[in-house]
Amino acid sequence: MATRSRTTRAAAPAASDTTTPAVSAKANAETTPEAGAPPAARAARAPRKTVGKTSGKTADKTAGKTTDKTQTPAPRTAATRDPERTSAAILAAAVKEFKEHGYGGARIDAIAKRANINKRMLYHYFGDKDALYLAVLEGAYMQIRTAETRLHLADLDPVEGVRQLVLFTWRYYQEHPEFLSLLGTENLLKAKFLKRSARIFDLNSPLLSMLSDLLRRGEAAGQFKPDQDALDVYLSMAGMNFFYLSNRYTLTTTFRRDLGAKEELARWGEHVAEVILAYLKA
The missing domain is CATH 1.10.10.60 (Homeodomain-like)
Structure with missing residues (x-):
């Protein structure tokens, strides 16, 4: 009995040793190349293992921080x-x-x-704030003047050209209330900032040139009275349009007529065009 017991106890380690060759072979397969590799190759391989180990939690945390930043x-x-x-x-x-x-x-x-x-x-x-405000003003003028060039007034009959310019100005004022607001603010400041602009005249002179051309061609064709001043004509159309929009709320209340209604706005644009053309008619 004693002999059998010792044999059993001695056999137990042998049973566990049966797994050793497989583990050792795997370990040797993984470690032997490293051992036989040159030092530089081992050094090059080492960081990869480190990255592999840290690519879990550490990499996730780092990625999270990087994304936030x-x-x-x-x-x-x-x-x-x-x-x-x-x-x-x-x-x-x-x-x-x-x-x-x-x-x-x-x-x-x-x-x-x-x-x-x-x-x-x-x-x-x-x-600074002053320079930014002046840039805004110049930009506002540039936008409306650029949009006017798309009318191609030089290609239109003088009468039709004047009509289109009046209606364009009216529509632009409605679609760009910020332009009227900026003009109102700068007038309260007595053109304090526009006086500093070195380019404001050059920005606006193309408009008068286009309108002057319409008036000269209209005069030559016998459609317009002679010697009409382009600035006078522009001030007339702009003034009537500007006044209507800047005062439509008080006028609506005072005269109990909704001057902001669609039909009223459309009618006024045509009215201004007819007034200007009637004045210019030869």
Whole structure:
């Protein structure tokens, strides 16, 4: 009995040893190349194992942190890579701020927030509030003058050209209330900022040139009276349109007639065109 017991106990390790060759073979298969490889190769392999071990929790955490960091400064990165887009975004935000609060009430902080940038970036592009406001004014004039060139007035009959310019001006004022607001603000400031502009005359002179050409051709064709002043004609059409829109609420209340109604707005544009053409008629 004693002999059998010792044999059983001695056999137990032997049973466990049966798994040893397989484990050892696997271990040898993994470790032998490393052992036989040159030192540089072993060094090159070592980081891969380290990366593999840390690509779980550590890599996930790092990825999470990286994502958070890239999300925060994204506007600044975009601004750096696309300066034209950033400049346009700042101007668009500034237009809204100056329209709603005027020059005095507008805040750089609010403009930067609207444009989704920081103040430092805004100052980098435009210098200060005064320079930004002047850029907004110049931009507003540039937009309407550029849109007027698309009328191709030089290709139209003089009478039709004047009509189209009157109706275009009327529609533009309705579609761009910010333009009228900016003009109102700058007039309250007695053109303080426009006087600093070196390009404001050049921006607006093409309009008078186009209108002068219409008047000269109309005169030559016997359609218009001679010696008509282009600025007088423009002030007449712009004045009637501007006055209507800037005072339509008080006029609506005073005369109990909805001057903001669609049919009223359409009628007024035609009325102004007829008044201007009747005045010019030879």
